Amino acid sequence: MKYQITFWMLVVAAVILLAGIAIMAGSIQTLLKSKSFQDKKKKSSGGDALKTIALLAIGLLFSGSAFAAGAPQEENPIFEPAMSDIIGMVIVDVLLLFIFIYFQRVFNNLASELLPAKAMKEKNPWFKLNKVLTDAVEIENEETVMMDHEYDGIRELDNNLPPWWKWGFYFAIGFAVVYLLNYHVFQYGDLQYEEYEKEMAIAEEQKQAYLATLKLSVDETNVTQLTDQADLDAGRQIFKNNCAVCHGDNAQGNTGPNLTDEHWIYGNDIVNVFTTVKYGTPNGMTAWGEDDMLLGHEIQQVASYVMSLHGTFAPGGLSPQGEKRDKVTPVTE
Incomplete structure (x- = not known):
C-alpha cells in the first residue's frame, strides 16, 4: 500500500x-x-x-x-x-x-x-x-467577438470561458456535493479532528509497544530510579507479592533486614539495589532475575520502591544491619 x-x-x-x-x-x-x-x-x-x-x-x-x-513480488491478490x-x-x-x-x-x-x-x-x-x-475564436474571426469600447487603441474580446475551465468548475461543484454528503450528512468518512484522534491513538499504541521493548531491556547498566507514583505503586505491589514474606509487609524486616532505616548492607543507590534484587545475595536473598521471575522493568519498579522507603522507619522494625548511609541523590537519568 x-x-x-x-x-x-x-x-x-x-x-x-x-x-x-x-x-x-x-x-x-x-x-x-x-x-x-x-x-x-x-x-x-x-x-x-x-x-x-x-x-x-x-x-x-x-x-x-x-x-x-x-x-520479485510476493503472492498477493x-x-x-x-x-x-x-x-x-x-x-x-x-x-x-x-x-x-x-x-x-x-x-x-x-x-x-x-x-x-x-x-x-x-x-x-x-x-x-x-x-x-x-473554444477559441480564430484570429481572422476576432471581429465577431470584439467589444465596442476601446482604450488607448486596445480592444477587448468577449471570448467564451475555456471548456476545460468550466469542466473543472463543474467537477469542483460535484466534488463539493459528494464531500458534503459523505462527511457531513451521511458521515461515512472521518473529519479531520476524528482522523487526528485515530492517528494519535495509533501513535500511542506504537509508542507503548516501543516502550515495552525498552522496559524489557532494563538492566544494571542503564537502570534509573523511577519517581512516578504509578511506578512506585506497581513496585509496592511487586514487593507485597514477592518480598514481604522475608522483609515484612511494611518492609520492617523479618528473616530479611529492615529496609526502612538508614542502614544498608549492599549499597544504597538504585544500581546497588537493582543488582541485589536481580542477582540475589550470599545471605539467602533470592535472585529474582533468574528464569524471568521478575522482568527488568519490574525489578526497576520494586528497587525504586525500596529506595523510596529510606528513612521512613516502619513501626516494629528490626535492628539496623550494615552501614549507615545518607540518602543519595536518585539516579533518574
Whole structure:
C-alpha cells in the first residue's frame, strides 16, 4: 500500500502521454498527407522518423512492463509495487515526455510550412482537440467577438470561458456535493479532528509497544530510579507479592533486614539495589532475575520502591544491619 498511489498516478501519466503522442502523430500524418513533397528523401526521412519514434514508444512500454515484472513480488491478490517499479515508471514517463515534446516540435515546424487552408485545418486532430479544450475564436474571426469600447487603441474580446475551465468548475461543484454528503450528512468518512484522534491513538499504541521493548531491556547498566507514583505503586505491589514474606509487609524486616532505616548492607543507590534484587545475595536473598521471575522493568519498579522507603522507619522494625548511609541523590537519568 505504501507506493500504490504513486505507482498508479505514474501509470495514468504514461497513458495520458501515450494518448497525446498518438494525437500528435495523427496530426503530423495529416500534415504530411496535405502536400506532395518533391524531395523523396525528405518524405522518406520523415516517415522513418515517425516509425522509429513509434517503435521506441512501444519498446518503452514493454521495457517498463518487464522492469516491473522483473522485481520479485510476493503472492498477493493485490499488486503492491516496490520502489523498483516506481523508478521504472518514472523512467518510462520521462522518456514518453521527451517523445511528446519532440512530436510537438515536429508538428509545429510542419504546420508553419505545410498548413493549408481552413478546411484542412479543421480536419486536423490536434486543432480539433485544441478547439474542444479552449473554444477559441480564430484570429481572422476576432471581429465577431470584439467589444465596442476601446482604450488607448486596445480592444477587448468577449471570448467564451475555456471548456476545460468550466469542466473543472463543474467537477469542483460535484466534488463539493459528494464531500458534503459523505462527511457531513451521511458521515461515512472521518473529519479531520476524528482522523487526528485515530492517528494519535495509533501513535500511542506504537509508542507503548516501543516502550515495552525498552522496559524489557532494563538492566544494571542503564537502570534509573523511577519517581512516578504509578511506578512506585506497581513496585509496592511487586514487593507485597514477592518480598514481604522475608522483609515484612511494611518492609520492617523479618528473616530479611529492615529496609526502612538508614542502614544498608549492599549499597544504597538504585544500581546497588537493582543488582541485589536481580542477582540475589550470599545471605539467602533470592535472585529474582533468574528464569524471568521478575522482568527488568519490574525489578526497576520494586528497587525504586525500596529506595523510596529510606528513612521512613516502619513501626516494629528490626535492628539496623550494615552501614549507615545518607540518602543519595536518585539516579533518574
